[in-house]
Amino acid sequence: MKAAVTADNLVKTYGSKKELTEALKGVSFEVERGELFGMIGPDGAGKTSLFRILTTLLLPDKGQAQVDGYDVVDDFKEIRQRVGYMPGRFSLYQDLTVEENLQFFATIFNTTIEENYDLIKDIYEQIEPFRDRKAGKLSGGMKQKLALSCALIHRPSVLFLDEPTTGVDAVSRKEFWDMLRNLKEQGITILVSTPYMDEASLCDRVALIQNGEIMSIDTPEGIISDFENPLVAVKADDMFRLLKDLGEYPDLLDSYAFGEFHHAVLKPETKEQDLKKYLQQQGHVSLVLERVKPNVEDCFIALMKTTA
Ligand SMILES: Nc1ncnc2c1ncn2[C@@H]1O[C@H](COP(=O)(O)OP(=O)(O)OP(=O)(O)O)[C@@H](O)[C@H]1O
Structure with a gap:
């Protein structure tokens, strides 16, 4: 069986x-059929351009792509019937009510809400009590659910979601990923783009994209297992001077701010205790230094440096 998406x-x-x-x-x-695939990268990495090409809204300058077996340039009409697209800024009609928005999307795809209701039921039920409210008056999380219902109403085989969780609160983000997993179980292939590295672990596979180039494609576990050097988290009273001193340690490959800690990537064979001694000699107080497991963000930073 052909892949759901091929970009060349x-x-x-x-x-x-x-x-x-x-x-x-x-x-x-x-992207294989039935996969939940994440395109992960910061603003300006190229995610929107890529999704627009794959949903036939933008022409590539070079290269080829197929979605559901159809060519994005030659067969754009077939693709438009087969894909669902939720753009970064929700494509809702603010002056139409919740129900009118859904009705509108069903009509342009020549279907009815009833015909595919089973697919959106779990999602739409959460906003149905507000079905007479104008979309413009919904909360961010509710808009997201309505936009997803609208993108699904014609039962697409491939769903493209461009930064669906950007600017959405943590609870709604979690609910949203639960909804995506349910959709995946119903056989829909899902491509989701996000700037949030912590969402990588929720995907079957991810591509890390930066400056228009894919740096790595693998399962989240595979990406993390490629990170081979020892990684430590360090904190002290003077975080600014700590980062500067870390940068001057000869057996360090990299150091960067990471939440309330700094992360330091050591050269292989380097002992954490030696780094600790060095930092104590530099007069750092309340020093905490512990070996940590890398996450996808550490891998992204490391790949950025090697591909720069
Ligand atoms: N219509 C346009 N005209 C000129 N430059 C553009 C246009 N659209 C995008 N770009 C530029 O192309 C690059 C990739 O943008 P793109 O929107 O595809 O990335 P992105 O990863 O989706 O980021 P964002 O989250 O900011 O949209 C950026 O440098 C952006 O400024």
């Missing part, structure tokens, strides 16, 4: 020669 060397540039932005610099990847 996609290139997209904006602007003219004077001011050229290379949004995608030859992006290739595949």
Whole structure:
């Protein structure tokens, strides 16, 4: 069976020669049917450009892509019937009510709410009590649920969600990922983009994207297992001076602020105790230094440095 999505060397540039932005610099990847696939990268990495190409809203300059077996340029009409797309800024009609929005999306896809209600039931039921409220008057979490219901109402086989959890509170974010897992169980292939590295662990596989290039594609566990060097978390009273002193330690590969700690990547074979002694000699007080397991954000930072 063919993959749900195949991208082969996609290139997209904006602007003219004077001011050229290379949004995608030859992006290739595949998503299997039924996968929950995360495209993870910061603002400006190229995620929106990529999703727009795959949903036939933007033409690539070079390269090819297929969605559900159809070519994104030649077969755009077929693809539009088969994909659901939830853009970063929800594509809701603010002046229409919840129910009118859903009705509208059902009508343009030549279907009815009733026909596919089983697919959206669990999601839509949560906002149904507000079905007469204008979309513009909904909370962020409710808008997100309505936008997802609208993107699903024609029962797409591949669903593209562009930064669906950006600016959404932690509880709604968690609920949203639970909804995605339920949809995956119903056989829908899902591509979701996010700038939140902690959401990587919720995907089957992820691609880490930066500056229009995919740096790595793997399961979240696979990405983490590629991080081979010892990693320590360090904190002390003077965090600013601590980062500076870490930067001067010869057996360190990298150091960066990480929440309430700094993370320090040691050269292989380097002993944490030696680093601790060095920092104590530098006069750091309330020093805490502990070996930690890397997470996807550490891997992203390490890959950024090696591909820069
Ligand atoms: N219409 C456009 N004209 C010029 N430059 C653009 C246009 N759209 C995007 N870009 C630039 O292309 C690059 C990739 O943008 P894109 O929106 O695809 O990335 P992104 O990862 O989705 O980030 P964001 O979350 O900020 O949308 C950025 O440098 C952006 O400024």
